[in-house]
Amino acid sequence: MSRLDQQLAFLTEADRLKSVLRATTLCDGSRMENSAEHSWHIALYALVLAEHSETDLDTGRILKMLLLHDLVEIDAGDAPVFGDHDAEALAARESAAADRIFGLLPEDQARAFRALWDEFEANETPEAQFAKSIDRMQPPMQNLASGGGSWIDYNVTLDMFETRIGPKINNGAPRIWAWLQPRVAAFFAARD
Amino acid sequence: MSRLDQQLAFLTEADRLKSVLRATTLCDGSRMENSAEHSWHIALYALVLAEHSETDLDTGRILKMLLLHDLVEIDAGDAPVFGDHDAEALAARESAAADRIFGLLPEDQARAFRALWDEFEANETPEAQFAKSIDRMQPPMQNLASGGGSWIDYNVTLDMFETRIGPKINNGAPRIWAWLQPRVAAFFAARD
Numbered sequence: 211m212s213r214l215d216q217q218l219a220f221l222t223e224a225d226r227l228k229s230v231l232r233a234t235t236l237c238d239g240s241r242m243e244n245s246a247e248h249s250w251h252i253a254l255y256a257l258v259l260a261e262h263s264e265t266d267l268d269t270g271r272i273l274k275m276l277l278l279h280d281l282v283e284i285d286a287g288d289a290p291v292f293g294d295h296d297a298e299a300l301a302a303r304e305s306a307a308a309d310r311i312f313g314l315l316p317e318d319q320a321r322a323f324r325a326l327w328d329e330f331e332a333n334e335t336p337e338a339q340f341a342k343s344i345d346r347m348q349p350p351m352q353n354l355a356s357g358g359g360s361w362i363d364y365n366v367t368l369d370m371f372e373t374r375i376g377p378k379i380n381n382g383a384p385r386i387w388a389w390l391q392p393r394v395a396a397f398f399a400a401r402d
Numbered sequence: 403m404s405r406l407d408q409q410l411a412f413l414t415e416a417d418r419l420k421s422v423l424r425a426t427t428l429c430d431g432s433r434m435e436n437s438a439e440h441s442w443h444i445a446l447y448a449l450v451l452a453e454h455s456e457t458d459l460d461t462g463r464i465l466k467m468l469l470l471h472d473l474v475e476i477d478a479g480d481a482p483v484f485g486d487h488d489a490e491a492l493a494a495r496e497s498a499a500a501d502r503i504f505g506l507l508p509e510d511q512a513r514a515f516r517a518l519w520d521e522f523e524a525n526e527t528p529e530a531q532f533a534k535s536i537d538r539m540q541p542p543m544q545n546l547a548s549g550g551g552s553w554i555d556y557n558v559t560l561d562m563f564e565t566r567i568g569p570k571i572n573n574g575a576p577r578i579w580a581w582l583q584p585r586v587a588a589f590f591a592a593r594d
């Protein structure tokens with residue numbers, strides 16, 4: 211197989227991410243969102259919002275991480291953030307998925323993509339932290355727009371949201387969390 | 403409105419691109435592709451295939467162009483490449499859409515995004531030429547995978563494909579066109 215043969219086999223396999231459904235709906239509530247369109251949306255979020263980071267970021271690397279970060283779901287599925295799952299078993303499934311899916315690429319590229327995915331998962335560099343926070347920030351935006359979305363389906367309370375999601379957004383994007391938190395609080399207050 | 407208010411209004415409006423359907427199906431033929439997941443897929447194509455360009459490219463700028471390039475379809479719709487449409491009227495609709503949609507952003511960002519969209523449309527810089535060729539290259543890949551897709555729906559012949567699409571792929575990505583052309587030719591030969 212030539213490099214192009216391997217690369218196009220990878221890109222055709224990647225198409226399957228369009229069929230992985232998430233727990234969130236589109237903003238108009240018309241259907242569940244899939245992980246491919248979600249990946250596009252958060253890359254756009256990062257492009258628009260990078261200026262609000264506390265540090266100077268390499269936007270190109272953030273975009274690459276966000277474009278790649280969900281490909282493992284082709285094998286491992288999407289794990290809804292308010293669902294129950296065995297974190298260790300999920301991490302093992304995702305790591306095996308990364309081996310298989312990035313392994314379709316030529317070896318040098320497989321290594322580079324795996325390094326970007328590992329960087330995202332490790333959540334240590336400023337770019338990974340910002341990317342992870344953006345990934346956590348888009349679903350609440352969808353829920354606010356659609357009138358509750360996955361918060362209703364999973365019986366989420368403001369306290370659960372602030373405990374489980376708040377710190378993850380605040381970690382890499384505190385200014386964006388400061389904008390979002392009162393809006394989410396107002397949504398839950400209006401439901402009481 | 404604060405900058406974040408404007409930026410999040412833009413990002414919520416962008417969600418509507420997930421409901422714009424294209425003429426192409428997913429690789430498995432299960433449903434039509436939408437323009438948001440298409441935008442993600444071609445950004446991934448560009449990331450994987452940029453090494454095959456004739457010149458050294460600014461991959462970051464290509465990714466930005468590809469993430470933005472279809473947003474005008476929220477207002478102007480997707481114009482299938484083998485469909486009939488009035489090119490001048492479509493260009494006017496898309497330009498008005500760019501004014502409205504990028505105009506939701508803070509002024510400096512609206513200008514920067516509009517400049518990226520104009521660069522893509524003008525098809526003059528090496529980055530725009532590569533991005534445009536990649537955008538033309540992904541639908542035939544989907545059609546090859548799904549057994550014909552939009553080629554069947556629009557009664558496309560190899561000659562039509564080579565006349566209307568070939569030069570557009572060859573312009574910015576001749577090595578990729580050299581890989582694709584014999585595969586498309588074999589598909590049409592097998593149908594005869």
Ligand SMILES: [Ca+2]
Binds near residue numbers: 440471472537
């Ligand atoms: Ca396109």
